[in-house]
Amino acid sequence: MSESSRADVQIRVEGLYKLFGAKAKTTMARVHAGESKTEILAATGHTLGLRDINLDIRRGEIFVIMGLSGSGKSTLIRHFNRLIDPTEGRILIEGTDVMKLPPKQLREFRRHKMSMVFQRFGLLPHRNVQDNVAFGLRVQGVKRQQREEEARRWLKDVGLDGYEEQFPSQLSGGQQQRVGLARALCTNADILLMDEAFSALDPLIRSEMQDQLIELQARLQKTIIFITHDLDEALRLGDRIAILRDGALVQVGEPRDILLEPADNYVESFVRDVNRARALTVDAVMKPPRYRITAHSIDEALAQMRTLKSDWGYQVSDSGAYQGILNRNRLEAAQQSGGDQTPLDQLLESVPGISGKVALEEVLPKTLNTEYALPVVDEQGELQGEVSRREVSRILSRQQQDPEAAPEH
């Protein structure tokens, strides 16, 4: 967690336990004694929902909590706005202990600080789309005209312009969830809780909704806590991912950490079936560029290659911009034909730089088509790293091998 202390932590979960049952408080002793979920259930009939959850969630990130059914993920997300009260532990949101809020402040907190999207939408069937979207504002007591204006604006944002007067039962699942999303955005809360929001939708609509969420998030910069059982969805949306198993956290990290450094066999078994070429971005697998050349003449370039012990290198301008690839054979050929003064520009092989943001899948053909490691450049055109064919094939093929065999970073 040392990493997160640097960033702006908005939500902090400390030592959260949830035990379901009539005598939860007294049974907690067994939990602290380290008894397992099954032991406790057999001995007392209490179900251990969550065990010692500690999390820091940063402002403006999409934090995905992932787990199979029964892992406690839906229980966990319901603690943030106290739809469920914990047996032990604290949740601090911007320093406020949510557990200590009296009923009235809790309502205010729910009205303004957080909103939630539900798996099965949770829309009011007797209200039309516009009233559903404006629900949060209505609860706050906002005047009709103002809340309807807001509702229409958000409906337009989620692409449901013109559906104001329809009723939820008249919409498809995807459209209903867009209404759910618009309702959540309409209150202008900083924190968005999404409980398996896209799980009830069919795959095509789901990926459309994911795109829309990413698009909206780029603009709105909310703190989003997203629950899912689908690792592909987690990898696609998450800035960071927490993996939950039997109510305990197994691993918290960025998508690449989860994919490339699974904490245990459980995570590993999850990750095994993921299409890495699609899930990983170039950023996640690139290495620092080995052969960087900043030459102004053929001689200079050849000299630098000799020090680097390489037959080729990335030519970088004085301002740091990537220019192209220089090859020793070509330079020497130019030198022998007497073109010592030929500008280096004309001898460059133009291998276009690739962006670090794209999925590995997209650059795969390019890595196979060239003998060089592909240069990775940022938006300013500066050289950031390189992706070699060998490295790519190593990462993609490691899926079949024992993860321990692969060298750690």
Add this chain to the structure above:
Amino acid sequence: MSWLTEMPQMSRADMLTLRQTLDGAYRTFSRQYGDSIEAFFNPLLQFLIGFERLLLTTPWWLVLGVITALVYAASRSWKLSLGVVVALMLIGWFGMWEDTMRTMSIIMVCTLLAIAMGIPIGILMAASDRARSVITPVLDVMQTMPAFVYLIPVVMLLGIGRIPGVIAVVIYAIPPVIRLTNLGIRLVDKEVLEAATAYGVSPLQRLLGVQLPLAMPNIMAGINQTIMMALAMVVIASMIGVQGLGQPVLRSITNQYFTLGLLNGLAIVVLAIIFDRVSQAYARRAQRHMGVRDS
């Protein structure tokens, strides 16, 4: 050893004392409080009389017009409205208009009372499991106890007349609306409730904005049942002096007037059908968006 062959039984003398004590106590109670209880119900009695008089003194075609307008407003169906006009005209033709109006007036008042008391009780029952465990057996008794049995103390207390009739009808007819209000609220989609909570509704906002509207199909079914049960009580209520279609039926039983009994019975059936169809059509129209809730 007589208990082996015969069921042990309390002695006749004991039984007599028990009856006399209870009867005496109740009689004293009714003598002491009868007047004040009657005074308590007086506004209701005045309202009943007034409403009945209004229906009887207004020209028949105006009443018929208003009823038809109400039926149309509730159901938006010309067919149903026309059927109601024909049925009521027939009732008038066979000379039962006044009795029908009397019955209608008492049924409407009883139903309104049952709804006004039943829905809050149902809400209470849905809100608390303890309330439910207390109220459910009471409702069971109300529905199974023969109406005559609870008529006795009511008549002892208030004499015969409209008020005891109303009390008897309401006791008999109120359980469905209570039960179905409770059921309806308990069946409200948990996720919709959670969503409302997550957006910070107050308990009152939750009740009025979410629970009651979503429970409405069940509550309407309860109201419909309540109306039907109130109509079923008309004949029994006539035994304690409630005027209306029940009295001719009662006369027909004692005097074996088959045709008179049949006609008045049919009039009750017609009223029941009108109330049933209209309330159901209204419920369907009010909930046309609530039926399909697939994903």
